[in-house]
Amino acid sequence: MSNEREAAVTLKGNPITLVGPELKVGDKAPDFVCDQGLAPTISLSDMVGKVKIFNVLLSISTPVCQAQTRKFNEELSTIGGDLEAYIVSSDLPMSHKTWCGAEGIELIKGIADYKDNVFGSTYGVLMKDHKLLCRAVFVIDKENIIRHVEYVSEISQEPDYDKALSVIKGLV
Template sequence: MVFNFAGKDEKLAGKPVEVGQAASDFTALKRDLTEYEFFKETEGKVVLISSTPSLDTGVCEFQAIRFNEEVSNLSEDVAIVTISCDLPFAQKRFCGANGIDRIEVVSDHRNLSFGNAYGFVIENVRLLARGVVVIDKERVVRYVEYVPAASQHPDYDKAIEAVKALV
């Protein structure tokens, strides 16, 4: 799979995740540097994973803010997780500056656990590609979008519709 990053086509590492397959567990770092264990943290919830290259860019910033706003219109049985390779310190600063307080924002910088498990690692730059994965309460992937270019937004409405159909 290919992702256009900074005007150049880059290969994504790993096998892309597909609708109907079992979700994979992963670990990441929370903004306070404690470990985030995906299955443990989202037990019994429908989950929307929002993958971004870097929160310090306009499209990524918009993506995190949009999903932070959307979660207030969803059931308490829904968790939204934004993941990037930004350092937890930068994520903490970003969340504070932008009022991101309703979604979990975690870092995959340490070992690319999410990126490798879900096929989102941009090989030559060690960042995550943009996309969305929706997982049901039984841990089955129900919606996937790999956005083709860093400059493009995911289909926010389709992703939220996918979540609402599962609760």
Template sequence: MVERTGVVSFGGKPVTLIGPEIKVGDTAPDFTALGTDLKPVSLKDFAGKPLILASVPSLDTGVCDAETRRFNEEATGLPGVTILTISMDLPFAQKRWCGAAGVERVITLSDHRDASFGQAYGVLVKELRLLARAVFVVDASGKVTYVEYVPDAHNHPNYEAAIAAARQAAARVS
């Protein structure tokens, strides 16, 4: 598996990412993660739909919490777009967090079992076995139209750019 250094850091400390760098124009790689009901979910389950795929280190941290809540709020203005937040948190913790946070429009998926998403999208942090913060937009044809590997996990992604890319992907469907 490909290892990449110098791409992102955690609190200013550089880390190693496992997996390839995803680029605009790539076909979105398939992956399997667990839903909060412990059932496997794959990219194929969302075929034909524009997607925002947001990887976060843990929903129980301030930036990840705020990011997921922000995408949940933005979802109302993104008809036809499915938003997935993927982390290494256990499905039980994700379900508890979503209930406590009132997050109902973002689907949380757990990559804890196989790190399938992390390895496929190049966001698995070798040193911590967490996912780096990144956002990918995938159009209805399965092509990646937006990529952001956030330089430091303590920073927020560029919400406006990701949302604009998702709106463009949704507009191509209608």
């Protein structure tokens, strides 16, 4: 695969190769189109005029990913404004909907990157050998410029919520 980043992150201390570019603050957020199975496709170009947070997870079925989603849902619910929040993982679309529904998570929508790994390879979060996404957070402004990015260096750890939330508060 092209644009591989060896040992870009670790999972329980083991080096993981990521596929795709390492995006940086100030970069134009790349567009993507993710097939959502029976639901309509979803793309960055569908999210016009709003601040976006992409909360990237390995799987919504893991405890750390669930904690990350709960924390962002709780914190973002107090911010308001023109904000759209998403969890992005390689799970099936129904997994997001089922888990979020059972947990009362209404603010965050799911993006299922299970079919073609388009989001993962475009945002540089696709784990080459696992075909799952690494833990990351992207905050994108209304003009689709990346204002915060964190590729969590140890995937089993949670992201730095305070940094992401501080950037979001400054944008909405």
